[in-house]
Amino acid sequence: MLLHYSYIVMAVSIPQAIVRMWLTFAIWGLMPRYHARKLILFAVVSSILIDIDYLFVPAIIHVLTSTCIVFLVLYVIFRKFGIRNVLVVFLSYSAVSLLTDLMGFILLQTAYGSFLPAGMARHHPLQYQSVFVPIGLALLLLARYLENKNFAYFQRLYQYFINIKQTRTTEVVLLTLFQAFLLGLLFAIGSEYERDYSGVAFNLVFYALVLLTFGAFFYTVRLLVRIREEAVRQTQDVYVEEIGRMFTIIRGQRHDFLNHMQVISSMLKMNKLEQLKKYMDDLVKESNSVASVVSHSSPALAAFIQAKTELSLSRGISFTCDIPEDLNIEATVKSIDLVKIVGNLVDNAFEESDTLPPDQRRVRLHMGISDGLLTIEIANRGRLLSDAEKQMMLLPGYTTKKTGHSGLGLAIVQERVSHYQGRLQIESTEEDGTTVRVAIPHRQRP
Template sequence: MLLSLPTLYFVVRLIDRTRQDTVLSTQEHYIDQISGMFTSIRGQRHDYLNHIQVMHTMLQLGKLAELKAYMSDVVKETHQVGDIVQHDIPAVGALLKAKTAVALSLGIDFVSDFSGPWNPKSPVKIIDIVKIAGNLIDNAFDEVVKLPAGERRVRASFKLWDGFLELTVSNPGPPISEAAKARLFEPGFSTKPGENRGLGLPIVRERVAHYDGTLTFHSDENRGTVFQVRLPQKAAQLS
């Protein structure tokens, strides 16, 4: 059955509006996270004097064990936000800093690492690396916040080797059900309530496919859930 021109025009406008709404929602999401990062940094500066006063008082009272534990907590929190991520892609460094601030606010132990030389002539756009990594990390955060505080861990590893960028994001937790696996990359599907859900993984798959990369995942009781992306770093590798 052929659609009439007015109906076809309406459908096209609806698709375009949906795409614009999705882009706007994604932009607002990352703006909120960047804002959260700066809030965490400002908060550390604001609390610095309080920490010094507390530690000075503990020292005067001879509470050395308590002082050591308190100092350890302060140093750990400072390192989580304050360390400079040393790698060749500043945008990815900014993303990881934003995610670190979010993780800190949610009680998530988030660790990331980046190794290998970045190829400045890579056909892969940095904005797409940020999209892929950001969505996978967000997805992992959404899962671990369901766990008790001491079990919330997310690992993100970037490796540049053998002509590929390899990104691995892992988290503990219950395995993804077989029913959910079948629909995992379906636009709009999500195991979480709320609007604008179910968009992250389809975006990841689309961007990976655009570069003829690979996207794999496994999820089980013992190893938790692991997503891995491999993107070619040389134009000649793209088909």
């Protein structure tokens, strides 16, 4: 008994735990070689405790207790990481372990028959190791490859999980993880069926977990539908708000028209021509801004630009727009999506400009049709962005702001641009700042 236990711990559990956790760290770019001692300590402690638990606890309870053991040992050893980092590592390690065990048992069934005896690692060590040792070596090679390459995509994904906020998206992610846990529970129970369960007990547990899995799936679908509805409603609210601002400005200027005429008449009677010229210049500038709103082919976009122009003045930002009045884009992109794309880009540029000295607060918006593409370009001054930052900015939840920002702006733009089969590009230089370019295939109005 003691010999079998020692063999399982030393030859199976500890090596598997080391390799799987090493791979988990490598996936997220956590530099496992710098945490080698702690990884080995985790593997030794968790393996000993889990195998002791296996000897004295029924299988259904062991599945739960072993999961708790892994999390607690991981948290104690890596508590300096913080609870969120530990939780992400724990869930990733559980997923890697589940997939590895699933692949191993499939290969065992392929090599040694569909009906595998219970406790293969203890009673048939050669057959068990003939499959899991090659898998372990393959995982170790994969971990080394990922560690050397240090893929930016996984870093962006890791940042998303770390910075995720309490939203409906969070609920979807948690439900997906819950479903994966239920599937792992089903797999673990099935593998221990002959050791601990009667047929009736196994069937009851199996059917209960299947029902929970389907329940989680349908609730996930429901959440996705609600997320879409909320996104549309929020964009509509912005659309209505910008239209309201436009008409408020127009009504205000119409109301002031008589006052302007009275001032002009008075200055003429008093022969104050220089003051009148300056007054007329200011009046023409204000009138031109409204004229551009009225004459533009896309009222929604024009109203939005007008509102942002007013906002830029209040924030001390020089906001210039280069948009042809006859720009035909209604067949290319819906107005509500265009406002969503341009709005998030302009908001990001304004927020970055707020951090700069007043003389550097400049934002430029350009739109046009070129080579069969609708092009949207937002440029603003700002700090130089690294290649990794430019990639991570497209990930939901990632933000370079300190507080009060969801980090969803560019991710929303990317999603809408992809919907129209377009592309998004971010450029950053010390001389020109940051430029975001969007290109969407242009379709002529029928």
